Amino acid sequence: MSTPGRGLHGHVLGTLGPAITAGEYPAGSVLRTDELAQHFEVSRSVMREAVRVLESMHLVESRRRVGVTVLPKCEWNVYDPQVIRWRLAGADRPHQLRSLTVLRSAIEPVAAGLTAANATAEQCAELTECALGMVANSRGHKLEAYLIHDIAFHRVILTASGNEMFARLGDVVAEVLAGRTHHEVMFEDPDPAAVTLHVQVAEAVREGDATRAEQLTREITVGALQELDILVPKS
Amino acid sequence: MSTPGRGLHGHVLGTLGPAITAGEYPAGSVLRTDELAQHFEVSRSVMREAVRVLESMHLVESRRRVGVTVLPKCEWNVYDPQVIRWRLAGADRPHQLRSLTVLRSAIEPVAAGLTAANATAEQCAELTECALGMVANSRGHKLEAYLIHDIAFHRVILTASGNEMFARLGDVVAEVLAGRTHHEVMFEDPDPAAVTLHVQVAEAVREGDATRAEQLTREITVGALQELDILVPKS
């Protein structure tokens, strides 16, 4: 599941990071490096490295004579994959899931449009293959196989868009989709309408129809948002 | 301009980070901590902390018996504000600027729609104020004052959307807008059509018309993309 974190320093991060993102230490809390080092039973060098990483994520700020101050949520680097993972694993998972799904609803349609304009023949083929895989596993409670193709589909869309910022969201989307299957309840087979939409997006991309690809993808993300409204309580 | 980086460790980062993101060390290059420490005339502890931070940005990977390996661009945490700043300051500034503008074109319209639905009275007022400030400085080569209001406008849109992922892009948008004014050439006053659009967006938000706010913002970002196509050479 989550990376255990290589090295002592990684282990400390894997404990302290989730604790902070979970709000265990409220913003403004002050920690001392030495105490943390004692608590985790590591040397100060190791502790300092961990603090440096947390600082680079803007989760904390280290100041002389003061200590390590926990920063307010609005300062956090919420796009850091590690931070995303920590938050998804923690208490405000529902909230985070909603934020990310809204983000998807903004990004993916535009990405699909670009993909329709830029995709290579191979990428088109790959996309079609993914869509077919989704169809093949859309009935009979083969959710796991379906998920794999679903993730691959969206990853291709984001990568083939040719925009590096979009491409880098592949992991995030994967995490959101996987979360839906694994954590949130999914009794039935996936929505047939959604499956059809994916096939149609692949079609539109093959035909280079950017407008249609964008519009269809927008429908997919709207569906995802509606599904989320049903599955997780809206705050 | 760019943060000098507090502490020795920050100074090292401020030199090594830009060098890596500029592609000075091609992907796969191997560096050794000891050599780097000597080169920068700092202790190994300091150097290690810097490497840890670069590692958390996925710019490099540190492995025993091997050294510090530079990772390929596709692994980088391109949403890290620091990485964005380094890249904007470096050689592939045009490419980065285009990526970010496309990102804006995906995010901002959706954010504006949400803002129209969620904005408080204060936020509406603030938005209108920004738009008026833009109008007031749209003629007579008062680019600097115009820029301030432009940045504030988009920051309000992103913040008032209520989505933390959108809100966190405020700094990025600010950097892009500032770059347009400061680095790229801007002979004339801003495009009058763009100014009008901003005013209209503020109107739509006040009226709670999400669809119109989204559509108008889309027109703004389309304009920004076209402007970019003119100002910087498309690769």
Next chain:
DNA sequence: AGGAACAAAAAGTCAGACTTATTTGTCACA
């Protein structure tokens, strides 16, 4: 009350010794 000098606290820095994992090379054996 205002300001300057002082003391304490915590992060920052450094140097050196030691540990551990990983790679690479070697040598024997099949």
Next chain:
DNA sequence: TGTGACAAATAAGTCTGACTTTTTGTTCCT
């Protein structure tokens, strides 16, 4: 010739202790 195990080399990882620097809060003097 190829393949296995074993040994050596190497660079990161870890720990410790001493020292420096900056910031904050206090105290004392005017």
